[in-house]
Amino acid sequence: xxxxxxxxxxxIGSLAKPRWLLEGLRGPALSEAARRELQEWxxxxxxxxxxxxxxKKLLRxxxxxxxxxxxxxxxxxxxxxxxxxxxxxxxxxxxxxxxEMYEFPLRQMTGFRFLGHVRxxxxxxxxxxxxxxxxxxxxxxxxxxxxxxxxxARREIKVPVTGPYTLADWSYNEYxxxxxxxxxxxxxxxxxxxxxxxxxxxxxxxxxxEDLVRAGAGLIxxxxxxAGTHPDxxxxxxxxxxxxxxxxxxxxxxxxxxxxxxSLFPAFLEMKRCQQFLWEFANRDTPEEDGYADLEIFRExxxxxxxxxxxVDSHRDAIEPPELVQRRLWHAAKILGDPERVYVNPDCGLRxxxxxxxxxxxxxxxxGAQMARDRGx
Amino acid sequence: MESxxxxxxxxxxxxxELVQATREWDRGLRAEPEVQALYQREARRICELESALGxxxxxxxxLSWQDLFRxxxxxxxxxxxxxxxxxxxxxxxFRRPIVEGPPAGDGGALLGELPLDVLREFSKPRKVIxxxxxxxxxxxxxxxxxxxxxxxxxxxxxxAREVETLSRHGYQFFQLQEPLLVVxxxxxxxxxxxxxxxxxxxxxxxSAASLVWTYFGDAxxxxxxxxxxxxxxxxLDLSDTxxxxxxxxxxxxxxxxxxxxxxxxxxxxxxDIARLVRELSExxxxxxIHLGAGAPLDLLPWEPARRKLEVLRDASRILQSTxxxxxxxxxxxxxxxxxxxxxxxxxxxxxxxxxxxxRAK
Numbered sequence: 001x002x003x004x005x006x007x008x009x010x011x012i013g014s015l016a017k018p019r020w021l022l023e024g025l026r027g028p029a030l031s032e033a034a035r036r037e038l039q040e041w042x043x044x045x046x047x048x049x050x051x052x053x054x055x056k057k058l059l060r061x062x063x064x065x066x067x068x069x070x071x072x073x074x075x076x077x078x079x080x081x082x083x084x085x086x087x088x089x090x091x092x093x094x095x096x097x098x099x100e101m102y103e104f105p106l107r108q109m110t111g112f113r114f115l116g117h118v119r120x121x122x123x124x125x126x127x128x129x130x131x132x133x134x135x136x137x138x139x140x141x142x143x144x145x146x147x148x149x150x151x152x153a154r155r156e157i158k159v160p161v162t163g164p165y166t167l168a169d170w171s172y173n174e175y176x177x178x179x180x181x182x183x184x185x186x187x188x189x190x191x192x193x194x195x196x197x198x199x200x201x202x203x204x205x206x207x208x209x210e211d212l213v214r215a216g217a218g219l220i221x222x223x224x225x226x227a228g229t230h231p232d233x234x235x236x237x238x239x240x241x242x243x244x245x246x247x248x249x250x251x252x253x254x255x256x257x258x259x260x261x262x263s264l265f266p267a268f269l270e271m272k273r274c275q276q277f278l279w280e281f282a283n284r285d286t287p288e289e290d291g292y293a294d295l296e297i298f299r300e301x302x303x304x305x306x307x308x309x310x311x312v313d314s315h316r317d318a319i320e321p322p323e324l325v326q327r328r329l330w331h332a333a334k335i336l337g338d339p340e341r342v343y344v345n346p347d348c349g350l351r352x353x354x355x356x357x358x359x360x361x362x363x364x365x366x367x368g369a370q371m372a373r374d375r376g377x
Numbered sequence: 378m379e380s381x382x383x384x385x386x387x388x389x390x391x392x393x394e395l396v397q398a399t400r401e402w403d404r405g406l407r408a409e410p411e412v413q414a415l416y417q418r419e420a421r422r423i424c425e426l427e428s429a430l431g432x433x434x435x436x437x438x439x440l441s442w443q444d445l446f447r448x449x450x451x452x453x454x455x456x457x458x459x460x461x462x463x464x465x466x467x468x469x470x471f472r473r474p475i476v477e478g479p480p481a482g483d484g485g486a487l488l489g490e491l492p493l494d495v496l497r498e499f500s501k502p503r504k505v506i507x508x509x510x511x512x513x514x515x516x517x518x519x520x521x522x523x524x525x526x527x528x529x530x531x532x533x534x535x536x537a538r539e540v541e542t543l544s545r546h547g548y549q550f551f552q553l554q555e556p557l558l559v560v561x562x563x564x565x566x567x568x569x570x571x572x573x574x575x576x577x578x579x580x581x582x583x584s585a586a587s588l589v590w591t592y593f594g595d596a597x598x599x600x601x602x603x604x605x606x607x608x609x610x611x612x613l614d615l616s617d618t619x620x621x622x623x624x625x626x627x628x629x630x631x632x633x634x635x636x637x638x639x640x641x642x643x644x645x646x647x648x649d650i651a652r653l654v655r656e657l658s659e660x661x662x663x664x665x666i667h668l669g670a671g672a673p674l675d676l677l678p679w680e681p682a683r684r685k686l687e688v689l690r691d692a693s694r695i696l697q698s699t700x701x702x703x704x705x706x707x708x709x710x711x712x713x714x715x716x717x718x719x720x721x722x723x724x725x726x727x728x729x730x731x732x733x734x735x736r737a738k
Contacts, residue, residue, distance in 0.1 A: 115642055116393060116678025121461060121470035122443050123399040125391075128678060130642045170468055172642035184638065186617060230466045258463050258470060283460045288520055315461055 014349030015094030047081035087366035140211035228259020278308030280347035310347035325368020387673025389438030434504035444471035452486035484538030559594030579607035614671030632663035635671025
């Protein structure tokens with residue numbers, strides 16, 4: 001373990017996009033509400049100097065003068081300073097330049113066609129694509145974004161990258177399934193899925209990760225929220241991860257959420273290059289049920305890797321008090337048997353919460369981590 | 378000769394317009410009446426689609442349901458909305474109901490969750506889906522002292538009252554969604570419990586068409602048990618049930634065949650479906666055949682889902698042109714125990730041993 005302080009705090013990835021960013025990209029002008037939001041958050045987190053020309057133009061509602069690139073840069077700066085100002089130790093840009101974690105990478109690839117929206121839950125949706133040809137890559141897609149963050153960040157950076165298994169699972173697999181003869185039952189679907197995952201890992205993810213590492217990215221989070229979807233496919237998650245990261249020299253960590261984590265083991269023991277798992281727990285932690293019980297898995301399998309412990313719920317507005325965060329952290333540390341292995345994060349990206357709620361949650365998460373450190377002294 | 382009927386077997390996807398509206402409603406950018414009006418319009422569009430495709434029933438697509446249980450969690454005593462949980466092996470999630478006390482309903486939970494005004498505009502009978510007692514009791518967070526089977530039995534009583542109420546509102550077809558039956562089936566020792574759990578539904582379903590619809594798993598080995606439930610038939614998801622393993626089916630029941638796989642946008646071939654249906658029909662000789670999607674179509678966007686329904690219509694036409702009749706009226710009603718004994722020679726020993734309904738232990 002490094003000399004890092006106990007309970008380092010980090011984000012998972014996405015934040016809600018501010019109104020001024022969305023309206024700015026749509027053009028041609030910003031509404032009064034968007035301008036007010038821009039000014040309020042500037043004053044609050046100082047993400048851009050008050051005399052910055054782009055800021056002044058946007059504040060006047062002069063979208064065209066700033067242009068899409070300028071607006072995106074401001075959006076990335078906003079995400080970065082938002083997380084830094086909340087007090088996190090490890091940050092990124094809130095995925096400000098990405099449409100979202102699935103659609104953005106697929107649009108940098110060839111072989112996919114978007115079909116429309118499907119529901120994830122409640123009134124939350126994502127645009128779902130079908131793989132209609134063999135997967136290809138237009139160009140590595142995160143490096144420019146990373147370089148901007150690196151230039152401006154005041155804290156350690158972690159780059160979130162959607163993993164091959166999730167990209168495959170969230171897509172309809174037409175091309176690879178159609179190549180399988182006969183009844184498209186479970187076995188045929190699994191084999192076709194493996195073909196898609198490995199092509200995504202080799203032809204799209206790997207060049208993108210290589211480019212990031214070449215540019216200096218030292219900490220990369222592979223996002224596999226779909227990892228627990230099919231319990232009998234944990235080996236495919238591992239195969240995709242291993243194939244995408246093979247031979248690359250960076251610290252790789254893996255985010256999984258809303259899953260039966262037990263179903264991922266023992267397969268995940270073979271994910272040798274993964275040094276940390278970031279899992280959702282707060283959502284399932286209730287007065288009646290210990291949401292952190294699955295941390296026992298690490299003891300059962302004698303797996304000594306770091307764990308990013310979800311201590312605030314990404315899908316509810318209620319703000320967790322710092323005392324609850326502190327309790328959850330020490331509870332997790334006790335189960336794992338070593339507080340130095342515990343990292344602190346929300347359950348998942350906070351893009352489904354308003355900026356106000358996300359900021360309050362992150363602030364309390366940071367305060368709770370500090371209380372946990374103080375208690376450990 | 379069996380007849381072939383078609384219907385929606387689960388929620389239909391929301392249109393792109395409704396997606397946008399509900400998103401904006403969440404963000405406070407749309408007024409509720411505007412979104413409600415859109416729900417009605419979209420339900421009408423789905424009823425029109427169901428009618429145009431020759432479906433025997435209209436549903437309206439269950440567009441406002443946030444998940445299979447949510448229409449009940451606000452209305453049935455003893456339940457509240459719980460955390461997000463994955464919906465089987467999909468990238469969709471449901472709010473797991475938390476059971477804090479014995480569920481008790483007045484039969485009116487669904488009335489406000491169905492587009493009754495829209496459905497009345499259509500001359501076709503109405504169909505509704507219901508969360509089956511086995512799936513309900515297996516997926517909820519049961520914080521009571523009730524055993525799983527006691528809870529399931531109480532849930533059947535809640536459903537029975539819903540069926541009675543909806544029957545008075547023109548509903549003639551009740552489909553119990555039971556994915557968990559094939560994903561995590563009851564053990565042999567628990568089979569009696571399952572039959573007892575379903576007992577409260579026997580009487581209200583006796584005067585309606587009904588199916589237990591299984592999906593996300595292979596139903597072939599469970600079929601001998603499923604056909605003993607007091608419903609009019611059993612539905613199978615052919616994406617997960619190997620048709621070769623289907624060998625027997627009681628002659629008095631409807632066989633539901635989930636021929637569309639919403640987990641792939643790849644459209645099925647109507648000729649393949651027709652061939653398979655014909656083969657199963659000849660092999661199993663059910664009273665009638667009911668075609669639909671295996672798992673609910675809301676795993677697809679609107680347009681690919683609509684195209685899949687056209688495939689179903691085309692398959693039905695092929696079947697009709699080769700001797701099968703598509704009409705709804707012969708969908709078998711739930712057999713009473715007596716009727717079952719008369720009409721079926723399938724597992725006669727089990728028929729004789731159909732348990733007297735009593736409270737599950």
